[in-house]
Amino acid sequence: MSSPFVSSRRRDRGRTAPPPPPRSPAKRTLAVRDWAELPSDILLDVFLHLGPLEVMLGAEQACKPWRRVALEELTLWGRVGLDERGCGDLRGRRYLCDVTGNMWRVAVDRAKGQCEAFKGCCNDEDLLHLVERAPSLKSLSMKHYSDHQTGEDLLDALKKLTLLKELEIDFNYYRIGSDDTMLQSICKACPRLEELVLMYLSAFDR
Amino acid sequence: MEVDKGKGEAEETRKVAEADRDTVTLKSSDGKLFEVSKEAAARLSTVLAGMIAGGSIDDNGTDLKQIGSEALENVVDYCNKHANSIPSAALISSSISFNTAPxxxxxxxxxxxxxxxxxxxxxxxxxxxNFLGMERLLDVTCHKISEMMKGKSPDQIREVFNIKNDYTKEELEEIRQELAWAFYDD
Known part of the structure; x- marks a missing residue:
């Protein structure tokens, strides 16, 4: 615990600023603590609750110490796109899929190769970016994935993600009946796979 | 060894007496005393559990010099409320099962x-x-703080948390560039 001394030192540094008013019980509800001084391990916990997208668009821009925590703590970027809830309400920002569609590249890059889980909208080009920048992925969930129905690029990419344990692909095209060939090829490409879910559009989706 | 024996026995007796009590007394940085259920304290705080197990609990008030009376009162209040509550089984989990910390x-x-x-x-x-190693309370408080940030712009967050903007215009511009795609084009 570092706190009271740090903040008083800070106040002393301000040359022209008047001394802070003494705390009276009546004023206790106003924030007096300097939250920029929140210990970094606690702030990381808060950021993990908040999720990478919210951290990027709001909290890390509040002050330098907070941004430092965001950039230095690789664990924050280890699970990109997961549990991003309520992103649609962010005023003045693009829609969920657009935002996550762009933000995840920055997030994955910030993990410096240590990203272990990804969930989000994904096309072949996005998948190549993941293979290159997140080679240690263990869990991958691709939404609205389109491989132009050949499957070759998909299998090539999956072969390179050698640590993959969980894979979920939500294809953006229709299919009648089960796709045994695709299932078998994926299982061959990813020997460590423990869980595999393939989903296709149904007639009810549109 | 012989010399220490008497002291060791006294220590042992004190520990036994302490072990018999079902509450522990904690002392805040400003000298106020608070009593808390020993069972709840040991269950909810790894630091207090260690102190209780190691016999470093003081009958006259165990010094917690890092914690003010207002915060300690809340800690004790939380422990007591926790001891009386029936936990629910609700868990948030994502569709992907390898969530490390549900x-x-x-x-x-x-x-x-x-x-x-x-x-x-x-x-x-x-x-x-954080100091007392109270994982659940830390989780609940961090969750609350994250809710206070959710959906807010950097300006709004600064206002809520009394934070001075220590960025120069140039630095802010640099961040905006990195995140340019996230905002509507003007």
Whole structure:
């Protein structure tokens, strides 16, 4: 615990600023603590609750110490796109899929190769970016994935993600009946796979 | 060894007496005393559990010099409320199972407990929870703080948390560039 001394030192540094008013019980509800001084391990916990997208668009821009925590703590970027809830309400920002569609590249890059889980909208080009920048992925969930129905690029990419344990692909095209060939090829490409879910559009989706 | 024996026995007797009590007394940095259920303290705080097991609990008030009376009162209040609550089984989990740290949503009473706190009290409590190794309280307070940030712009967050903008215009511009795609084009 570092706190009271740090903040008083800070106040002393301000040359022209008047001394802070003494705390009276009546004023206790106003924030007096300097939250920029929140210990970094606690702030990381808060950021993990908040999720990478919210951290990027709001909290890390509040002050330098907070941004430092965001950039230095690789664990924050280890699970990109997961549990991003309520992103649609962010005023003045693009829609969920657009935002996550762009933000995840920055997030994955910030993990410096240590990203272990990804969930989000994904096309072949996005998948190549993941293979290159997140080679240690263990869990991958691709939404609205389109491989132009050949499957070759998909299998090539999956072969390179050698640590993959969980894979979920939500294809953006229709299919009648089960796709045994695709299932078998994926299982061959990813020997460590423990869980595999393939989903296709149904007639009810549109 | 012989010389220490008497002292060791006295220590042993003191520890036994201490072990018989079902509460422990904690002393805040400003000298106020608080009593808390020993069982709850040991269950909820790894630091207090260690002190109880190691016999370093003082009958006249165990010094917690890092924690002020307001925060310690909240810690004790939390422990007592926790001891009387029936936990629910609700868990948040994502569709992907390898979530490393599934977070259990705050119980109704936990939500009320953190909601009534001022910003300053919340700041002190989260630090106290961190210091005492109280995983659940830390989780609940951090969750509350994250809710206070959710959906807010950097300006709004600074206002809520009394934070000075220490960025230069150039630095802010640099960040905006990195994140340019996230905002509507003007």
């Amino acid at each position: 977070f259990k949503e705050p119980e109704e009473w936990e939500r009320k407990f953190v909601d009534r706190l001022s910003h300053d009290a919340l700041f002190d409590l989260v630090e106290a929870a």
